[in-house]
Amino acid sequence: MxxxxxxxxxxxxxxxxxxxxxxxxxxxxxxxxxxxxxxxxxxxxxxxxxxxxxxxxxxxxxxxxxxxxxxxxxxxxxxxxxxxxxxxxxxxxxxxxxxxxxxxxxxxxxxxxxxxxxxxxxxxxxxxxxxxxxxxxxxxxxxxxxxxxxxxxxxxxxxxxxxxxxxxxxxxxxxxxxxEKFGVPPEKVGDVLALMGDSVDNVPGVYGVGPKTATKLIQEHGDLETALAAAPAMKKSKLQERLIEQAEQARLSKVLVTxxxxxxxxxxxxxxxxxxxxxxxxxxxxxxHGFTSLLKRLETGTGSPANTTQLNPAKPVTAAAGPSEGASRQPLPDMPAVDRSAYECITTEAALDQWIARAAQARMVAIDTETSALDAMRADLAGISMAVGPNQACYIPLSHGGTDMFAEKPEQVALDNALARLKPLLESDAVLKVGQNIKYDLNVLARHGIEVAPIDDTMIVSFDLDAGRSMDGIGGGHGMDELSERHLGHTTLTFKEICGTGKKAIPFGEVPLDRATEYAAEDADVTWRLHSVLKPRLSEEGGTRIYERVDRPLIPVVAQMERHGIKVDRDRLAHLSSQFAEALGALEQEIYTCCGQEFTIGSPKQLGEILFDKMGYKGGRKGKSGQYSTDQAVLEKLAGEGAEVATKVLEWRQLSKLRSTYTEALQAAINPDTGRVHTSYSLVGAQTGRLSSTEPNLQNIPIRTEIGREIRECFVAEPGNVLLSADYSQIELRLAAHMADVPSLKEAFAKGEDIHARTATEMFGTVDRDTRGRAKTINFAILYGISRWGLAGRLGVDPDEAQAMIDRYFERFPGIQRYIHETLEQVRERGYSETLFGRKTWFPRINSKNGAERQGSERAAINAPIQGTCADIIKRAMARMGPALAEAGLPDVKMLLQVHDELVFELPESDVAAASPVIERVMAEAALPAVRLDVPLGVEIGSGASWGAAH
DNA sequence: GGCCGAACGTA
DNA sequence: GTACGTTCGGCCC
The missing domain is CATH 3.40.50.1010 (5'-nuclease)
Incomplete structure (x- = not known):
């Protein structure tokens, strides 16, 4: 490695x-x-x-x-x-x-x-x-x-x-x-420097042009040559004269500063x-030279600063704070308290333009969009808030009071007019836009033709710093209300307080402007403040790489995937749904007959009582709820003993699940405007760095059973297009082989062998269906943080036997035991685990006195670096995919879905041959050059008319 | 209406 | 044994 x-x-x-x-x-x-x-x-x-x-x-x-x-x-x-x-x-x-x-x-x-x-x-x-x-x-x-x-x-x-x-x-x-410093991106800094000159270095520049004017000229004209060329057309002024007269001097300056x-x-x-x-x-x-304090530290350390990471950090040269002691002990920042009365409600063009100018001058603005609903693909824009400093925030209502057609609407700048004025600011590469979960705002504004960039996201920054950290019951989430409480000591107004809840809830656009301003502007204000507190911690705590190189670039990519959505075949889903309904009805009657009564089959409580109390099957009470367990394992056992009703209940459960969660829910999720299903990905949903998918969850569409696979057939491509699925094969085991440095596993992957068969050979000396299956179970058990009891349950052996197998595994693959030991040591000492790309996951309960709690953390801590590295790799592939496809002349290939180790694309059928190798290469090389893996990353690609057919 | 646990879909 | 999200019944207010 x-x-x-x-x-x-x-x-x-x-x-x-x-x-x-x-x-x-x-x-x-x-x-x-x-x-x-x-x-x-x-x-x-x-x-x-x-x-x-x-x-x-x-x-x-x-x-x-x-x-x-x-x-x-x-x-x-x-x-x-x-x-x-x-x-x-x-x-x-x-x-x-x-x-x-x-x-x-x-x-x-x-x-x-x-x-x-x-x-x-x-x-x-x-x-x-x-x-x-x-x-x-x-x-x-x-x-x-x-x-x-x-x-x-x-x-x-x-x-x-x-x-x-x-x-x-x-x-x-x-x-x-x-x-922030220059008002232009780095590639234009030279042009600004050339205009302003430098008296110390004696770079002449243009006389009378300082940093302000230089920045303004480059912002307006794009670069030095264009600015100089535009000079004759400028209105007469000293500046204009000098730009013309001293053009050569400016060009010389450019050469000097380059x-x-x-x-x-x-x-x-x-x-x-x-x-x-x-x-x-x-x-x-x-x-x-008498640097005695450093000398003392050298002597008490382990030899030299390069390997004395346990040393306290060097005393900062300035008063700037050293590395943070941890999120829970952040001192409150030195900022005025939140004062909602300072916020401004913008209802005129003039006031709007003034705020836009303020934001442009500040070169950084926190923004927040308020909408009529939570779904970014359906919600209407109600207004936008902005903040340029503590308490310096405003709200721009855009469509308030629209519900009652006869009521008089409050005065506000018309939506299109306001967006046209805001667009240059929101798209300017000279102004950083900061948001809390800015992916949402990106999507809302993209639907109005605005491509917001560049961006920062306080939620993602918080995640990259503090994933898994929970503050003694305060919670470790990354929502704004929570972050405000934790880092600013400030309690925000909640959405519920403003809009109510449940049936009485009103859309944001119906909130009176004074209340709306307090709420919306506070969100922007708090976002600005959070940015000032959290962003510096990235570099202090080693989070810059994962944020800048993995997560931040991913935000617009995922936003685009969400906007694309995926087409589903509504008629086919409806057809499946009614088939399921019919089968469910028949099963219900059969189950009632078996049990001699009608009851709610979906109630584990009722089912348990009927099976075990009334019908006298054997099976134990379970856990704190005092309820019979009727889960799959229990029912399968009963079925194996000849209980027909158990088989029927299992079948009923499968169909019921498929119908309610998939065939019905997916039809309901079709967006009426686009005719497609748009999931929402959470970038902070999984502690390990994985994405999660909601509304609907498209990361758990069935595939394992024949009947479930039919649902995948309902995900289809537009006419003339196909769906292409590319997935990493055995990526987590490959990463485990690399990270734990297991020569025999690495060799097996290098040769393209069947890894479970290889494990079976090592473990049992022979490969057959049985030993390969057991080897596969053990391999996964390793990834999940093995325990004798867990493995025993899975293999149906007793814990002693399971322990013997674990010992044998460690003996055959010594690197694994070492990896587990070293990983746990590190987590116990530092409090967090780390992926190959530096993503941290915190485990506050790793040293808990409570054995079950501690062991739970240990299993998660063993898994997190592997699962997290996998997440990092596919995220890197996703961020590179767009540019790679564009470079290959394939602009019509759209990335639609990510399912942890799989990417799904929609593309013209005629592009499949050209796109496949590009996708394969980007995915296979996604770890490079940051990490050179000892194992190849295998990528399997398939395509077809549906997602099911692409596998 | 809101919350929790059981159950089950995915990697 | 890891990581998730959704649905449902049951129970609370």
Whole structure:
């Protein structure tokens, strides 16, 4: 197993300047000023400590400026000519930077003629091209041009991506943060910098153009050349004159700020591998300069910061908070209390435009849509709320008072007019839109022709930080009311309070505007506040990778799947339904005859009493309800003993289930507008990271029985199209073989063998129907966190025998036992399990005194990394699927459903041949390059007129 | 009307 | 033995 390589490039020269100005002037025992060096040393220490953490470095290098002259001086001789000489007490610290870096045994790179920025850009390009991720440790604005840049995929390897880390502010800088700073995405930062110039570096720019104007010009015109070209047509002003006069100067500036990405690389990036840091040279350095607190930690630690993750985190250089102690102990943020009277109800165009401008200027806006119902595919838009800061929130009613045609509607901006005004804001790549469960808003607004982007979702952020965490009875959910209570100490108005409940409930559009404003604007306000509290925790707690690279990109993809929906054959469902009804009627009569009375067959209570009390069959009471158990296992046992009624009840149950849950419910779920069924996926529904599906649940459509399979036949494609199903074969066992490092299982998968047969051979020495079946049961038992009792129940043997089999399994596959042991150790110690991609699941009861509770957590903790890794992999495949199909010239292939290890597509029949290999490849390579699995991921593809036929 | 447990559909 | 969601009956308010 090879974890994702992650190169950290430290902008050493820039750091030292900032550290100098921010830290008190310290001197070492010899009287040499070392304040900035101390800051630099603690930063390296902290970075090295993050080795092996989810987003931490695997490789690290420090990049320095070699001298004052660079190739830019050949282009523009005054470049950096205005630089004042560095302060006197900083000068002696420059060489110490190199000493410090060497003390950590880290590579230090500098190259005559190039600036550190150029070397960083070049190294970043090389690393991302190899599929590594890159974090630039700096806050230099020129380097922000690189943020979010990802290398093109090649040879089946996904390129890595670049982000930045400002260690002084303890802040990750990704695309949204760049947008927040510059008002434009990173690829346009160079154009903004070119216009505004830089007095320190003596980049001329255009005189009189500062950051504000530069941003405005690029936002309006798109890029520098277009802005310059548009200048003659602008209205007469000083600005217009200067843009025309100084166009060449602006172009020169662009060249000066553009980073050179093809420098010679003095040292190969493989040499940057970050390993355990030898303590001796580090101790010598720390001692020489009197950094006693660090020295003490080095001595009490296990040797060096790179393998002393148990150490307390280095004391932050600034007052910024260190890593959070856990969600339950979050201090309340420093924000004014929620004041609903501060909210504004927007009823005029002018007020709306003003808020849109405010949001654009803030570059970040929390939004929330209010609708007439919960189903995003049917609901009508009632209004939209926005927030740009604490208590700075508004509500824009759009269709209030529509129910009573004769009543006078409250004054409000007309829906189409308001949406036309909001559209540029909601679609602007310069403004981040934050939502709580924003997939809902994406779907509602998409139905009005608005494609909201870029986005952040506080619910998903909460999930990626705290999945599985429950706060001593407070609950560990990710709903807004709960999050507000937990993180803001604020109780929100509830929907029920505003709209009532049950029969008396009114649609949101009928709520009076003052109440509607309080509720809706509060939701946006709270979302804004939650974002400010939760988002920074991602980088502090190692959640950035899973959020930015897996879950956030998935949001619009899943939203699109929901909007596509899937066609079902209503007539066929109705036909099945009546067939089932007929059979049910007949069975009912037969059951009544057997029992000598009529009763509610669907009531386990009544059924149990009749079977066991009245008819005298044997079977025990069960559990706390004091009720007879009549479940499948019990009835099958009775049936085996010749009880005909048990067979009939089982058959009745199957048909009844199919009819009520599927044939009837699916017809009711058909959307009258689209004629299709639109499920809703929850991205936070399963603690392990799996999706869940509701209204209707399309992830539990029958397949195992012949009669159930008929329901799959009712899922069909439009004329001329087919449904294509692609599923991972045995993915969880493959992942178990990889994660537990079991050579014989890995070998069996590599050779394409029947894995259960192989297990049977290892376990029992022979393969036949019986031993293969038992081996299969044991294999799954392993994935689910084995126990002797559970396995005994499944195999129909006694617990001692089951234990003997488990022992035998561990003996034959020693990696499995080691995996279970190590996984549990880690969960007990840290509180959470982790997938191969860094997704955490928390297990607060893993050390419970209650044995059953603790063992339950242990089983879940063994399963979570495997199930969760599987979820991560298919999510990555889903996010890449759209672009891959587009690139292959297959825009008509639509991804409709996800069922944990299966993806279902609808596509023109003529596209099947071309699409199949693309889908197969994307799925099979979905783990790469972050994780290189030791086993191949098998993908099986089939297509046909229906979902049933596609299998 | 709302909530819970039993039962059962999927991976 | 893991992870879900839905339906139903039964019971509560």
């Amino acid at each position: 090879e974890p994702k390589q992650h190169l950290y490039l430290v902008d050493g020269s820039a750091y030292i300047f900032r550290a100098y100005h921010r830290l008190p002037p310290l001197t070492d025992p010899e009287g040499t000023p070392v304040g900035a060096v101390y800051g630099y040393t603690t930063m390296l220490w902290k970075l090295a400590e993050d080795l092996n953490k989810a987003d931490g470095p695997t490789h690290l290098a420090v990049i320095l400026d070699a001298g004052s002259e660079s190739f830019r001086n050949e282009i523009y001789e005054d470049y950096k000519a205005n630089r004042p000489p560095p302060p006197e007490d900083l000068v002696p610290q420059f060489p110490l930077i190199r000493d410090a870096t060497r003390a950590f045994s880290l590579p230090c790179i500098e190259e005559q003629g190039f600036e550190a920025d150029d070397l960083i850009a070049s190294y970043a390009r090389e690393a991302t091209r190899r599929g590594w991720d890159v974090t630039i440790v700096s806050s230099d604005k020129d380097l922000m041009q690189l943020v979010g840049k990802c290398a093109e995929p090649h040879d089946g390897v996904e390129g890595g991506c670049i982000d930045m880390l400002d260690t002084m502010k303890n802040q990750r800088i990704d695309i949204p943060e760049v947008i 980073l050179k990405e093809d420098c010679n690389l003095p040292l190969d990036i493989d040499a940057f591998k970050l390993d355990a840091i030898p303590p001796e040279p580090l101790a010598a350095f720390l001692g020489k």
